Structure formats: structure tokens, C-alpha cells
Amino acid sequence: MKKILIVEDDKRIIAALNIRLRAKGYDVCAAYDSALAMTQATAHQPDLAILDISMPGGDGFLVADRLRNNVDTARIPIIFITALKQPDLRDKAQAVRAVALFEKPFESDDLVAAIELALGRPPATV
Amino acid sequence: MSTTSLRILIIDDSPADQEIYRRLLLENSDCDYDFLEATSGSSGLDCCASEKPDCVLLDYLLPDLNGLAFLSALAKEIDTPTFPIIMLAGYGNELNVTEAMRAGAADYLPKDLLTAENLGRAVNNAVDKHQSQLAMEDQRRMLEQTNAELLCKSEQTRTFYHMLSHELKTPLTAAREFISILLDGLAGPLNETQQEYLGIAKESCDQITLELNDLLDVARLDTAKLYIDPAPFVITNLIKRAIASHWPMAQAAGIDLTHCISQDVSIAVFDYRRIMQVLTNLIGNALKFTPAGGQVTVEACSTREGGVQIAVRDTGRGITSEQRQHIFEHLYQARTHKEAFEEGLGLGLYICKEVIKLHRGEIWVDSVLGNGSTFYFTLPPSTHTAPTGISQEVCT
Numbered sequence: 051m052k053k054i055l056i057v058e059d060d061k062r063i064i065a066a067l068n069i070r071l072r073a074k075g076y077d078v079c080a081a082y083d084s085a086l087a088m089t090q091a092t093a094h095q096p097d098l099a100i101l102d103i104s105m106p107g108g109d110g111f112l113v114a115d116r117l118r119n120n121v122d123t124a125r126i127p128i129i130f131i132t133a134l135k136q137p138d139l140r141d142k143a144q145a146v147r148a149v150a151l152f153e154k155p156f157e158s159d160d161l162v163a164a165i166e167l168a169l170g171r172p173p174a175t176v
Numbered sequence: 177m178s179t180t181s182l183r184i185l186i187i188d189d190s191p192a193d194q195e196i197y198r199r200l201l202l203e204n205s206d207c208d209y210d211f212l213e214a215t216s217g218s219s220g221l222d223c224c225a226s227e228k229p230d231c232v233l234l235d236y237l238l239p240d241l242n243g244l245a246f247l248s249a250l251a252k253e254i255d256t257p258t259f260p261i262i263m264l265a266g267y268g269n270e271l272n273v274t275e276a277m278r279a280g281a282a283d284y285l286p287k288d289l290l291t292a293e294n295l296g297r298a299v300n301n302a303v304d305k306h307q308s309q310l311a312m313e314d315q316r317r318m319l320e321q322t323n324a325e326l327l328c329k330s331e332q333t334r335t336f337y338h339m340l341s342h343e344l345k346t347p348l349t350a351a352r353e354f355i356s357i358l359l360d361g362l363a364g365p366l367n368e369t370q371q372e373y374l375g376i377a378k379e380s381c382d383q384i385t386l387e388l389n390d391l392l393d394v395a396r397l398d399t400a401k402l403y404i405d406p407a408p409f410v411i412t413n414l415i416k417r418a419i420a421s422h423w424p425m426a427q428a429a430g431i432d433l434t435h436c437i438s439q440d441v442s443i444a445v446f447d448y449r450r451i452m453q454v455l456t457n458l459i460g461n462a463l464k465f466t467p468a469g470g471q472v473t474v475e476a477c478s479t480r481e482g483g484v485q486i487a488v489r490d491t492g493r494g495i496t497s498e499q500r501q502h503i504f505e506h507l508y509q510a511r512t513h514k515e516a517f518e519e520g521l522g523l524g525l526y527i528c529k530e531v532i533k534l535h536r537g538e539i540w541v542d543s544v545l546g547n548g549s550t551f552y553f554t555l556p557p558s559t560h561t562a563p564t565g566i567s568q569e570v571c572t
Contacts, residue, residue, distance in 0.1 A: 062350035066357060073362045104342060133345035135338070135392050137403065154349040155385055158356050 052169050053077040055096035057087040057113050058131070059105040063154075067100065070158050076165070084108030088116050091123050098168055099123075100161075103132035103139065114146040127168035131156060181208040182303060185229035187220035187246075188213075188264070189239050193287065197233055197264075201299065203292035217241030221249055229259050231303050234281070236265035247279040258310065260302035264290070282306060330399050337395040341388045352381040390523040394506070397530050404447035404534045408558070411441050411484055414448065415474050418455040422463060430468030433459075438477040444484045445558035450531045454539075455486070457524040458551045462490035465549075482557035483537070489550040495543040503541060504529040528553070 054076050058064050064080045071078050079094040081087040084107055091099070099117060101110035110130055117123040130143050133154040143151040150164040184201065186194045194213055201209050212227050214220035217238040224232065236243035243263050250257065260282030276284040282302040285294065355378045357363060359371065366374070396402035415435050426433035455474070462472040470491040479485050495503065506526045532539040532553045543549035 060346050060350060062347070063353065066350055066353035069357050069362055070353070073360075133342045133349065135341065135389065137405075154345045155352040155381060156349070158353060158360075 051075065051077045052097040053079060053094055054165065055087070055091055055094065055099040056080045057082075057084070057090075057099065057105070057110065058102040059083060060102070063102075063131075070162070071165075074162055074165075084110075084113045084116075087113045088120070091117060091120070095122060096126060098127045098129065098165060100129045100131060100165075103130055104134055111142055111146060114148065118146060129161070129164055129168070131161075181210060182230040182299065183210045183212060183227070184299065185212040185214065185220070185223055185227060185232045185259075187215075187217070187223075187232060187238065188235035189215045190235070191215075193235065193264075196290070197295065200290060200292045200295045204296035207296070207300065215239075217246045217249070220246065221253060224250060224257070224259070225253060231259055231299050231306075232261040233299075234261050234263050236263055236276075243276065243281070244279045247281065251280060256310075256313070258306075260306040262298055262302055327399075334395040334399045334401065337391055341392050344388060345385065348381055348384055352378060355381065387523075390527060393527045394523050397527070402530065402534070404450055404531070406445045406447050406535070408443050408445050409448050411444055411476055411486075412437050414452060414455065415476060415486070418452060418459055419474060421456070422459045425460075425463055426472065429463055429466075431463055431466050432471045433463070433473075434471070435474040435476075437475070440478045441476045441484055443558075444555045446535055446555050447531075451535070451555070454528045454531050454553060455488070457528050458488040458553075461524070462488050462492065462549070462551075466490045466492035470548075479554055479557075484555045485552060486555075487550050487552045489548065491548040494545040494547050495541060495549050496545055500541055500543060504539065 052075075054071055056064050056067050056071075056078060058067070058080070059082055061082065064082070068078045068080065079090050079096060081090040083105055087099075087101075090096075099113075101113050103110040110132070114128050114130075117126060117128065128143075128146065128148040130139070130148050130151040131154055132139060132151065135153065140151055149168045150161075152161055152164070184197075186197050188194050188197070198209075198211055201207075212223055212229055214223045217240045220232075220234070220238070223229070234243055234246060238246065241249065243265070247261065250261075257280075261280065262283045262285060263276045263281040264285055264287050266287045282305065283298045285298055355374050358366065359374050359378065393402060415437060419433055419435055422433060459472065459474065466472055471489075472491075473487075473489045475487040475489060477485055504525050506523075529539050532555075536556050537554040539551070539553040541549055541551045
């Protein structure tokens with residue numbers, strides 16, 4: 051089962067994504083801030099990471115840099131989600147080789163489609 | 177001249193000449209004078225710094241400095257002198273007036289032509305003019321400061337809007353996602369009524385998002401921070417995609433949504449997201465104000481100048497001539513209060529106008545009350561050379 055790491059400081063969004071992604075057949079692990087993100091990434095070795103951009107104590111780009119600089123997580127696909135609306139975010143996301151960036155509120159079908167595209171094949175629906 | 181007593185600093189090495197200036201000035205009955213004297217350039221400079229006179233009478237030929245060297249030394253000591261300097265030169269030492277003025281003198285008088293009248297007038301004029309200049313400079317500085325404060329405030333407002341939007345969108349995302357989870361049956365089956373109600377809740381979330389994004393755009397426009405990033409795109413693709421995304425809404429409302437694109441329309445250079453935003457806004461409005469059974473058509477044709485004209489035509493209730501005049505204005509909705517609940521914040525058309533303006537195009541509306549409306553906008557011909565790559569789509 052493919053594992054997805056969600057790094058997001060809003061626990062309600064984590065809860066919703068958890069329901070959605072588990073229903074789609076993914077295993078989910080989560081972190082509420084950038085510090086915990088690396089602990090979770092190292093412990094769980096996720097196949098993909100969904101990173102919120104604006105978080106207290108270190109933003110999603112910082113997490114992306116750390117993931118890229120860790121040999122075990124350097125190659126995992128990254129999808130950013132953000133409630134920010136700044137024109138340079140897409141460029142920054144591309145700079146860390148993110149596969150997609152979704153503005154909040156996102157359409158969950160689009161997010162799932164991006165995950166499926168990044169992970170190569172649609173998982174078996176539970 | 178409102179000042180009745182003026183402090184005049186006389187810098188001249190000749191006591192006789194100093195006495196002449198004093199007497200000539202004192203002949204003017206409309207003004208009192210206090211006199212300060214210096215007999216060399218260096219003592220004159222000290223006096224300028226310490227005594228702050230209202231006006232300086234400066235002999236051009238001083239034992240240690242000439243008048244021009246004095247002015248240059250003074251400029252080094254005092255950034256903006258609070259007093260004017262009138263240069264006086266004796267016979268045989270006449271100075272080019274332009275040269276003296278360029279060096280910073282307020283006026284120039286030849287010593288041998290001095291009279292009570294012309295010296296008095298020169299002093300009063302120079303003091304008046306200098307004070308006006310200082311007042312203007314003060315005003316300019318105040319305006320500059322006010323401008324800086326306003327810019328700072330509007331930047332703070334923009335930042336506030338961004339924070340507000342961020343803080344509202346986060347819980348909105350959770351709310352919308354949980355609604356979607358229910359709608360998708362992930363928490364169990366729903367009956368038809370429950371589905372309908374949750375659908376309304378989800379649409380409401382999307383409406384809030386649109387309004388928040390409009391607020392952010394307006395904040396950007398207000399601080400001149402809304403930029404466009406034009407590239408060549410196929411017009412047909414833009415229109416088809418806009419129609420496809422409104423298709424479910426049109427179907428639900430029982431409206432026939434179609435397009436009609438002239439064969440001569442192909443590529444234009446524009447910011448895809450922003451023009452899509454304009455089109456989405458116009459189509460959305462057309463659908464909102466057209467009753468079931470009506471028709472909304474998106475048309476595109478070339479302009480005579482080689483640009484593109486896009487029109488969104490509806491068979492809705494139309495717009496009054498009064499509304500037509502103001503419909504693209506910022507905060508028009510807030511001013512009128514009419515139908516505010518039906519039409520949202522009313523920022524959409526203002527944003528459309530500004531986006532089209534950024535593209536150097538035009539936007540307008542034709543409408544007859546009761547007979548539908550047509551919103552037009554143009555994209556001018558591209559100034560780009562032949563496009564190297566034409567983007568068919570824009571990725572998420």
C-alpha cells in the first residue's frame with residue numbers, strides 16, 4: 051500500500067485528507083509542523099508528500115528542501131497545498147521539483163488525480 | 177511683506193559701503209531692519225551659521241573669498257540656507273548675473289546703481305521669494321510624507337487582506353472537504369434531499385472562495401500589484417474550456433450555453449489565467465441573470481486592428497442605462513446597496529475592467545432592459561514577434 055505523508059498545521063484538513071486518501075486505498079501519516087515532518091518522513095518512508103506551504107515554525111518549502119536533502123526522501127513526489135495566493139509560489143514549487151500545487155480550497159478529485167499520476171498507477175479502491 | 181523686522185547680514189570689507197547699505201535700507205519706511213556685519217568671507221560664513229539672518233548682502237570682492245567662492249563654501253556648510261543672498265559688486269567687478277544666480281544668489285545688484293528703492297525692493301522680494309520657496313519645500317516634504325504613509329497603509333491593508341484570506345480559507349477548506357466526503361458517500365449513503373442540501377453548502381463554500389479571491393485582486397489593484405504575464409494562446413481553447421467549466425451550471429439552470437468563433441480568430445497574446453477569470457466572471461454573470469430556457473453565447477471575432485473581440489451574450493433581464501454607466505466601477509455595488517445579496521460584493525466587473533486595461537484592451541456592455549445584455553472585451557493585436565511556442569493548455 052502506498053504511503054502518503056501529509057504535513058499540514060490544520061488538524062481538520064489532515065482529518066479530511068486522511069478519510070479521503072484512506073478511502074482511495076492509501077496509507078496516511080501526518081505531521082502538524084515542519085519539525086515533526088522529517089521525523090515522520092524518516093520513520094515512515096512515504097511514497098509521496100502533501101505539504102502545506104504556510105505553517106508556523108518553518109514553511110512547506112523548508113520541509114521540501116529537507117526532504118530533497120535526505121537520501122531516503124530525496125526523490126519522493128511533492129504536492130503543495132496552500133491558502134496563500136502569491137504569484138511566485140508556483141515558481142518556488144517548481145524549483146523544488148514539486149509535481150503540483152493546489153490552492154485551498156482544492157477540488158479533492160484534482161488532488162487525488164495528481165497523486166495517482168505521480169505514483170504511477172491508481173491504487174485499488176477500498 | 178508680512179515680516180516687519182528683518183535681520184540683514186552685511187558682508188563687506190568696506191565700512192563705508194556697509195553704511196551706505198544701511199542708510200538706503202532704512203529709507204524704506206515700510207520695514208524695520210536689524211543689521212549684522214562681517215568684513216570677511218570667513219567671518220561672514222560663521223555669522224550665517226550662528227545668526228540665521230533673514231537676508232544677506234554679500235560684497236562680491238572680499239579680501240579672503242570672492243562671492244562665488246563664498247556661495248560654494250556656504251553650500252558645503254548649510255544644506256538648505258534659510259535666507260536669500262543678494263550679491264553686490266563694485267564698478268569694474270561686475271559679475272555675470274546668470275553666473276551669480278546659478279551659484280545660488282537670489283539677486284545681483286551693481287553697487288554703483290544702488291538706490292533706496294531698488295535695494296529695498298531686492299531685499300523684500302528675495303526674502304518673500306525665499307520664504308515662499310521654503311514653504312513650498314515644507315509642503316512638498318509633507319506631501320511626500322503623507323504619500324509614504326498612505327502607501328504604507330495601503331500595503332498594510334493588502335497584507336491584512338492576504339492574512340484574512342489565509343485565515344478564512346483554511347477552515348473553509350476543511351468545511352468544503354468534509355462536505356465533499358459526505359457527498360461522495362464516504363460516510364455512508366445519502367438520500368436525495370441530503371445530497372441537495374450538501375450540494376448547496378459546497379456551492380456556498382465556492383462562492384466564499386470566489387469573493388475572497390476578488391477581495392485579494394482588488395487589494396492588489398489598489399496597490400498596483402496586480403501583474404499580467406502574457407503569452408500566446410489559442411482563443412478557441414480558452415473559450416471551449418470556459419464553456420466546459422460552466423456547462424454543469426448552465427444545464428442545472430436550464431440555459432443553452434454555446435459558442436460561436438469566427439474562422440479568422442486563432443491566437444492572441446494574453447495572460448491565460450486572468451483572461452479566463454474575466455471570461456468566467458462574464459459567463460457566470462450571464463448564467464446568473466438569464467432565466468431557464470434562455471441562451472448564453474460566447475462569441476469571438478477579429479477586430480479591424482488585428483486583435484480579438486470576445487462577447488458574452490445573454491437573453492437575461494438586461495441592465496438599465498444608469499447601471500451600464502457605473503457597472504465596471506469599484507465599489508459601485510456598495511454605493512447602491514441594490515440587490516447586494518443577489519450579486520455578491522460586485523467586485524468582479526471592476527476586476528475584469530482592470531485586467532482588460534492591463535492587456536491594453538477595452539471592455540463594455542450593450543443592453544436593453546428586458547432584452548438581454550452583451551458584454552464585450554477586446555485584446556489588442558500582439559506586439560510580440562511570431563510566437564515560438566503556443567500553449568494549448570495551462571497546467572493546474
